Every structure is written in C-alpha cells, then in structure tokens.
Amino acid sequence: MKTSLLLTLIVLFSGCSEKLTRVMPYEKEHFADPKMSLTPLAARAEQDGHIFLIREASAGGDGAYQGGCGCR
Amino acid sequence: MKTLLLFITLGLHLYAGVSQGDKAPEFTLQTLDGKKSYTMQNFQGEVVLLNLWASWCKGCKKEMPEFFALQKSYTKGFSLVTISVDDKAAKSQNFLKSVEKKTGIKTPFITLHDAKKEVAKAYGVAAMPSSYLIDKKGIIRAVIVGSLNHEEIEALKKDINTLLK
Numbered sequence: 001m002k003t004s005l006l007l008t009l010i011v012l013f014s015g016c017s018e019k020l021t022r023v024m025p026y027e028k029e030h031f032a033d034p035k036m037s038l039t040p041l042a043a044r045a046e047q048d049g050h051i052f053l054i055r056e057a058s059a060g061g062d063g064a065y066q067g068g069c070g071c072r
Numbered sequence: 073m074k075t076l077l078l079f080i081t082l083g084l085h086l087y088a089g090v091s092q093g094d095k096a097p098e099f100t101l102q103t104l105d106g107k108k109s110y111t112m113q114n115f116q117g118e119v120v121l122l123n124l125w126a127s128w129c130k131g132c133k134k135e136m137p138e139f140f141a142l143q144k145s146y147t148k149g150f151s152l153v154t155i156s157v158d159d160k161a162a163k164s165q166n167f168l169k170s171v172e173k174k175t176g177i178k179t180p181f182i183t184l185h186d187a188k189k190e191v192a193k194a195y196g197v198a199a200m201p202s203s204y205l206i207d208k209k210g211i212i213r214a215v216i217v218g219s220l221n222h223e224e225i226e227a228l229k230k231d232i233n234t235l236l237k
Contacts, residue, residue, distance in 0.1 A: 024197070025197055025198065026124065026200060028200070029157075029158065032128035
C-alpha cells in the first residue's frame with residue numbers, strides 16, 4: 001500500500017519537475033524572436049515612457065532620459 | 073531511507089551536464105548544407121573547441137567574429153567545431169554570411185546542424201552559447217558557459233597550445 005502510494009505520488013509530482021517543464025536555453029529560439037517582445041520598437045518605447053512621465057508630472061526614475069522637465 | 077536516496081540520485085542525474093574530465097559525448101551531425109556528416113571520431117587526435125550557438129543568441133553574435141580569427145590562427149592540430157541549434161539551417165547560413173561580410177573571412181571552421189537539439193541535450197548546455205575544450209583523447213578539459221571576448225579567447229589560446237604539446 002505504502003509503496004503504491006509513494007509511486008503514485010512520484011508519478012504525479014514528476015509532472016511538476018522543473019526539468020520537464022523548463023524551457024532549456026537551447027530551446028528559446030521562438031522566445032528570442034523580435035515579434036515576441038512586448039514593444040516592437042525599443043527606442044519608441046523609451047520615448048513613450050518619457051512622455052508618460054512628463055504627462056503624469058513624475059520626476060524621472062525611468063532611466064531612459066533625464067528628469068521630468070521635458071527638455072530632452 | 074534507501075528509497076529516498078535512490079530518488080535523490082535519480083533526480084540529480086536529470087540535471088547532470090558534462091563537466092571537466094568527462095569523455096566528450098559522441099554525436100553524428102550533418103553540415104549546414106547537409107552535404108557532409110561528422111562524428112567526434114573525425115576529430116580524434118586533435119584538440120577541439122566545440123561551440124554550441126544559435127543565430128538568435130546575442131552572445132553568439134558577439135563571439136563569432138572572434139572564433140573566425142581563432143581558427144584562422146591555427147593551421148594544424150586544432151579544430152573549432154561549431155554546432156548550430158537553429159530550427160532551420162538557412163538561418164544559421166545567413167548568420168554566418170553576415171559574419172563573413174563583417175570580418176572579410178570565409179567561414180574557416182566546420183559548422184554542424186543540431187536541429188533536434190540532441191547534442192545540446194547530451195552536453196547539458198546550461199546557457200547559450202556554450203563551448204567545450206576537448207583534448208586529443210576526447211576528454212573535456214574546460215566547459216565555458218557564455219560568450220567569449222577577445223581577452224578570453226587569448227587566454228583560451230594558451231590552454232589550446234598547452235593541449236597541443
């Protein structure tokens with residue numbers, strides 16, 4: 001009884017094994033595709049972030065440009 | 073207790089990649105154009121730097137021109153064997169063409185295609201790119217995870233020269 005329970009648990013938990021569910025480094029071709037990025041244009045996203053910070057009267061923190069003066 | 077130890081051992085075995093001192097796993101792969109087939113046996117008696125790369129990997133883009141120069145600096149006894157894990161060989165071919173254009177050097181090493189990722193699995197590649205320095209007897213002497221810059225390639229040359237003696 002104990003052995004069969006142990007074996008059942010092992011089979012069930014093997015489904016959660018990181019090795020079985022993890023995408024290996026050499027399998028990341030599709031993740032690396034540019035169309036998988038959240039924003040297609042990185043430079044445009046930085047600019048949008050900057051404008052958002054100015055509009056919301058935030059003072060920088062984005063790191064992409066300087067403070068929230070809107071001068072750059 | 074014994075059962076627990078057995079399962080821990082099996083679990084750890086799942087994560088095992090090759091390491092220094094191991095025999096380099098055997099493989100049979102075709103070149104990118106599919107015209108020729110190579111195995112590890114083809115490189116017996118040579119010092120081999122086995123590099124696993126992909127056209128989508130940023131580190132590979134950085135180190136590939138260095139590899140062109142590295143193979144160019146050896147005429148005998150050393151073979152750089154690169155294995156692409158791209159799904160399609162055409163992507164790898166285009167990538168190499170762009171490096172050829174950049175360096176002005178025709179691809180000086182053998183490039184094999186591992187579309188099924190069998191070699192990557194056998195070597196337990198932990199990150200892309202990964203390189204393995206293999207001695208004349210087929211023993212892995214160094215496992216290099218990540219891309220190599222010019223200085224690191226120069227240091228690697230010293231290891232290669234030691235193994236060539």
